[in-house]
Amino acid sequence: MIEVSNLTKDYGTVVAVRDLSFAVGKGEIVGFLGPNGAGKSTTLRILAGFLGATSGSVRIAGHDIAASPLAARRALGYMPESAPLYPEMRVSEYLLFRARLKEVARGKQKTAINGAMDRAGVAHMAGTVIAHLSKGYRQRVALADALVSDPELLILDEPTAGLDPNQIREVRALISDLGGDRTVLLSTHILSEVEATCERALVIDRGRLVAEGTLEELRRRQKSSSLRARLRDPNRLAEAAISAIPGLGLATFSADDTGDGRRTLHLTLSQELDTEATVETLVRTLTAAGVGIHALIPEQATLEQVFSELTAHEKANAEKTLPEGEA
Amino acid sequence: MNGFLAVYRREVLSLWVTPLAWVLLTVFLLLQGAIFYSIITHFASMAEVSVDTGPLQAYFGQESIFLLMTLLLVCPALTMRVFAEERRSGTIEALLTAPVTATSVVLGKYTALLTTYALIWLPTLLYVVILRKTGVVDWGVVASSYLGLLGIGAAYLSLGTLMSAMTKSQLVALLLTIFLEFGLFIMGVGEYIFDPGLFRDVCAHVSMMGQMEDFSKGILDLRRVVFDGTVTALGLFVTTRVVDSWRWG
Numbered sequence: 001m002i003e004v005s006n007l008t009k010d011y012g013t014v015v016a017v018r019d020l021s022f023a024v025g026k027g028e029i030v031g032f033l034g035p036n037g038a039g040k041s042t043t044l045r046i047l048a049g050f051l052g053a054t055s056g057s058v059r060i061a062g063h064d065i066a067a068s069p070l071a072a073r074r075a076l077g078y079m080p081e082s083a084p085l086y087p088e089m090r091v092s093e094y095l096l097f098r099a100r101l102k103e104v105a106r107g108k109q110k111t112a113i114n115g116a117m118d119r120a121g122v123a124h125m126a127g128t129v130i131a132h133l134s135k136g137y138r139q140r141v142a143l144a145d146a147l148v149s150d151p152e153l154l155i156l157d158e159p160t161a162g163l164d165p166n167q168i169r170e171v172r173a174l175i176s177d178l179g180g181d182r183t184v185l186l187s188t189h190i191l192s193e194v195e196a197t198c199e200r201a202l203v204i205d206r207g208r209l210v211a212e213g214t215l216e217e218l219r220r221r222q223k224s225s226s227l228r229a230r231l232r233d234p235n236r237l238a239e240a241a242i243s244a245i246p247g248l249g250l251a252t253f254s255a256d257d258t259g260d261g262r263r264t265l266h267l268t269l270s271q272e273l274d275t276e277a278t279v280e281t282l283v284r285t286l287t288a289a290g291v292g293i294h295a296l297i298p299e300q301a302t303l304e305q306v307f308s309e310l311t312a313h314e315k316a317n318a319e320k321t322l323p324e325g326e327a
Numbered sequence: 328m329n330g331f332l333a334v335y336r337r338e339v340l341s342l343w344v345t346p347l348a349w350v351l352l353t354v355f356l357l358l359q360g361a362i363f364y365s366i367i368t369h370f371a372s373m374a375e376v377s378v379d380t381g382p383l384q385a386y387f388g389q390e391s392i393f394l395l396m397t398l399l400l401v402c403p404a405l406t407m408r409v410f411a412e413e414r415r416s417g418t419i420e421a422l423l424t425a426p427v428t429a430t431s432v433v434l435g436k437y438t439a440l441l442t443t444y445a446l447i448w449l450p451t452l453l454y455v456v457i458l459r460k461t462g463v464v465d466w467g468v469v470a471s472s473y474l475g476l477l478g479i480g481a482a483y484l485s486l487g488t489l490m491s492a493m494t495k496s497q498l499v500a501l502l503l504t505i506f507l508e509f510g511l512f513i514m515g516v517g518e519y520i521f522d523p524g525l526f527r528d529v530c531a532h533v534s535m536m537g538q539m540e541d542f543s544k545g546i547l548d549l550r551r552v553v554f555d556g557t558v559t560a561l562g563l564f565v566t567t568r569v570v571d572s573w574r575w576g
Contacts, residue, residue: 048424052574073426080424084417086337088345100333101425145421 001026001153001183002047007056009042009207016042017207020056026152029179031194031201032187035311039207040187041081044157047185048078061152074103077146081157083139087131091122091141094130095148102149112148119177120144121170136167143171147178154178156186160193172196191307205311218306226299227267227279232292234261241289242267245281262294330427334435335442338409342443347408352447355401362386362393363454382458383465387472388543394476395512395535398483403504405443406487409436410570411497419573429570433563437488444480448473468545475542478555479535483508485562492569511535 002024009017017039024030034040045051047058049069058065061075086094095113104112117123120140125133130141139162146154159175160168175197178184188194194201194215201218203211211218231238238255242265255265269278279296286293342348363386370382386394413419422432455469490503515534521527531537538551 045420050420050424050574070426070428073424078421078424080417080420082417084419084421086341086418087416088341089337093340097333097337098421098425100336101330101422101427103330103426142421 001028001061002185003059004043004047005057007043007046007058008054009039009046009051010054015207017046017053020204020207020209022202022209022212024183024185026183027180028200029175029184029198030186031198032185032204033191033194033201033307034187034189034204036189038204038311040189040204041157042207043204044078044155044185044187045080048076048080048155049073050078050080074149075151076153076155077149077151079142079146079154079156079159081161083142085130085138085141085145088129090127090129091117091133091144092126094141095144098145099148104149112150115150116144116147119147119174121174135162136164139163140167140171143174151182153183154185156184158188159186160188160190168193203307203310210310211306227269227282228295228297228299229265229267229282229286230294230297231263231265231286232261232294233263235290236263237289238263238265238286238291241285241291242282245285330425331431331435331438334422334427334432335439338436338439339442342405342439347404348443348447351401351404352450355397355447356450358397359394359451359454362390362397363451366390381462383455383468383472384543386454386543387475388540391536391539391543395479395539398479399505399508399512401447402444402480402483403487403490403501403508405440406484406491406504407497407501408491409440409488410492410566411495411500414495414573415497423570423573429567433488433567433570437484437563437566440484440488441477441481444484445477448476448480465545468543471542471545471547472539474547475539475551478552479538482555482558482562485559485566486511489562489566489569492566 002022004023005021007017007020008015020039020043032040032044042051046053047060047065049065049072052066058072060072063072063075065072089097092113095116096109099109099112114123117126120143122137122140122144125137125141128137130138133141139159143156143159146156156175160171163171172193175184175186179199186193186197198215200214201212202209203218229238255263257263267282279298283293283296366382366385370385380389410419413422423429455464458464486507487500487504490507491497491500493503494500511533512535514530515536517530518527518534518537521530532550533554538548538555541548541551
């Protein structure tokens with residue numbers, strides 16, 4: 001549905017997107033992740049046809065955006081970042097204008113507008129002037145606008161920015177609901193959003209793709225996994241016992257006393273270690289040392305950690321190469 | 328012409344649901360009323376009136392300087408927001424990501440402005456109706472006078488649209504447009520200032536007052552029409568290129 005190859009965009013001396021390539025298949029819900037200023041909005045604006053690329057090519061639903069821009073734009077519904085709307089129009093007037101603009105057949109306009117308003121949850125606001133709407137409702141009107149032509153592809157730039165938690169949940173539910181027959185590409189810098197709605201994520205930092213894959217794949221990318229152990233250890237034998245395990249020297253750990261002789265141990269295992277074998281060794285060693293094990297809790301890597309590791313790593317790399325001419 | 332009609336309808340709606348068009352209409356009609364009133368009182372006190380210098384000719388022709396001065400106020404105010412506001416508020420992003428060409432966007436918006444301009448002039452037809460009660464009105468002259476006004480308006484609105492596309496600030500667009508159109512108007516005044524020669528001919532050619540004087544006598548000079556048409560087409564063409572260029576900003 002979306003094929004991007006070697007996309008580069010520079011604004012004079014600032015390179016916003018460099019050599020970006022990725023593809024999004026039909027029916028996928030893909031999250032476009034990155035810290036603020038990573039080039040997410042620029043990329044989405046290029047995909048939507050608002051900005052031209054400096055080099056590289058983009059195909060939307062099989063149409064090259066440079067060669068046949070109208071056909072490409074016809075296939076997609078785009079929701080810009082700040083949800084810009086005409087304040088003087090009523091919601092229904094605005095959506096009618098957008099439906100006409102997007103060439104919705106005359107006889108189907110009414111159904112399309114009502115359907116879009118229902119899905120976005122603004123049907124009861126149809127007669128309200130947009131200037132009087134709250135930020136959350138404006139966001140949803142912009143979403144209705146993206147849906148009104150019933151496009152195969154939706155490109156949503158930070159669809160939940162500025163919404164309250166209830167609205168965020170509703171919008172996420174709507175996006176999950178849209179998947180299946182439609183392709184959705186949404187950008188965000190909030191990781192829980194990707195976890196809640198997307199099957200796959202693209203991580204971009206400083207204009208470059210740093211990671212791509214399903215959420216499971218991304219989680220596995222984390223360099224280390226960690227364990228939390230709740231122990232009964234009045235004589236503080238755990239540290240010595242663990243330090244004595246051969247081959248576990250790579251792991252770091254810390255402990256805090258919770259009183260009563262109970263302690264909690266945090267262990268970070270380096271990636272090279274086989275987690276399951278380590279746990280076995282750990283249990284055996286601790287039991288042999290006379291430490292009581294109350295619980296051993298594996299801590300799953302959150303995307304949060306993966307994300308900060310990926311983007312931090314990228315930053316360190318970039319700093320190394322920086323003196324050669326970027327500044 | 329993808330989306331031309333949709334853009335046109337939205338623009339007309341926007342112009343008339345916001346106070347702008349109504350404020351301009353009111354100011355414009357007050358000024359025109361004052362001008363027309365003073366012309367009529369002037370003619371009423373005259374002992375003798377020759378055939379081709381009636382009050383209508385005075386209003387549209389010899390005294391057209393007043394009428395053109397109000398246009399220098401109304402046209403820039405009408406066009407200043409047309410692109411500047413969309414760019415400042417960001418709605419241009421939604422507009423240009425719809426399957427529309429820059430040409431339909433520019434023409435749709437421009438045609439809406441021209442319609443509004445024509446609507447603002449519409450009530451002045453009452454002046455003709457008033458005059459008809461006391462004398463004979465040559466409808467051909469009325470038609471050619473309005474045609475002249477439409478030509479001048481078309482050119483002014485096209486220049487204003489271009490200026491509005493050049494900046495995100497409505498105020499800057501307004502000032503640039505006034506500067507440009509006032510310059511064009513003043514150049515026309517040069518017809519009465521300079522000695523005969525090439526420069527005076529050029530001034531006479533672009534003179535808005537000269538145009539109204541001709542048209543108010545029923546003289547449809549093709550050169551005038553071509554001039555108005557050229558300014559309009561040039562302004563709109565450059566605006567289209569400017570809108571296209573935003574993709575590369």
